[in-house]
Amino acid sequence: MGLSSYEEHRQKRVDENKKRLEELNLVHLSQSLKNLSPKPSPMKKSASAKSRTGEKQIVAVRRSARVASNPTPVYVEVSMSGLSLPRRSSNYGIGRGAVWNGVYATDEARANAIEKAEQLVSKLEEDGFPTLVRPLLPSHVSSCFWLGLPKYFCTEHLPSTDTTLTMVDEEGDEFPTIYLPRKTGLSGGWRGFAIEKRLADGDAVVFQLTSPSVLKVYIIRASEQEASDEETRED
Numbered sequence: 001m002g003l004s005s006y007e008e009h010r011q012k013r014v015d016e017n018k019k020r021l022e023e024l025n026l027v028h029l030s031q032s033l034k035n036l037s038p039k040p041s042p043m044k045k046s047a048s049a050k051s052r053t054g055e056k057q058i059v060a061v062r063r064s065a066r067v068a069s070n071p072t073p074v075y076v077e078v079s080m081s082g083l084s085l086p087r088r089s090s091n092y093g094i095g096r097g098a099v100w101n102g103v104y105a106t107d108e109a110r111a112n113a114i115e116k117a118e119q120l121v122s123k124l125e126e127d128g129f130p131t132l133v134r135p136l137l138p139s140h141v142s143s144c145f146w147l148g149l150p151k152y153f154c155t156e157h158l159p160s161t162d163t164t165l166t167m168v169d170e171e172g173d174e175f176p177t178i179y180l181p182r183k184t185g186l187s188g189g190w191r192g193f194a195i196e197k198r199l200a201d202g203d204a205v206v207f208q209l210t211s212p213s214v215l216k217v218y219i220i221r222a223s224e225q226e227a228s229d230e231e232t233r234e235d
Contacts, residue, residue, distance in 0.1 A: 105202020105222040117204035145191035
């Protein structure tokens with residue numbers, strides 16, 4: 001069976017290409033270039049073979065001379081599943097153990113409490129003891145429970161070293177508190193007093209220093225002043 005016209009045409013093209021390659025001498029040139037290609041280095045061959053063996057070498061770790069004599073640290077994995085971060089309160093200024101309900105006093109109630117406290121101070125000054133009015137803010141009655149005092153009052157009337165002052169309320173109950181002269185304020189003990197007396201934002205506290213270590217305390221509540229103002233408006 002003879003070749004088809006397509007096969008004859010294909011064979012003719014193959015013969016022409018082979019003849020053209022022979023004329024250009026490309027076959028011999030390709031073979032000569034292949035013979036000239038560099039052989040792989042025996043060093044690289046041995047290195048690659050060594051890397052495939054998977055052998056590990058123990059090498060001494062370089063350590064600072066300052067800590068070379070210390071024992072090698074041992075690291076142990078610790079599970080974090082039992083730990084949790086404390087959740088922050090959504091109400092600003094309300095901390096653990098706080099009794100303040102997060103309600104801010106109105107400017108009018110705050111001003112009225114201060115005014116009434118100053119009227120009380122004018123009467124107490126007749127006793128001849130140093131007195132002080134301290135309007136309360138959220139940080140005084142919640143969160144950190146820190147009560148700062150005016151520097152002039154601390155310098156003139158309070159001890160110059162850390163000491164315990166006794167606060168006495170209007171019923172005669174005593175509340176020890178720590179006074180820090182460097183920070184000019186009351187620290188430990190003030191928190192318990194604020195919670196016990198349910199102090200709130202806007203209240204005004206009057207201190208009367210009846211002795212070097214005793215503070216008589218009077219409380220003017222802003223909530224009572226606000227309620228009194230509402231009754232006056234209704235009348």
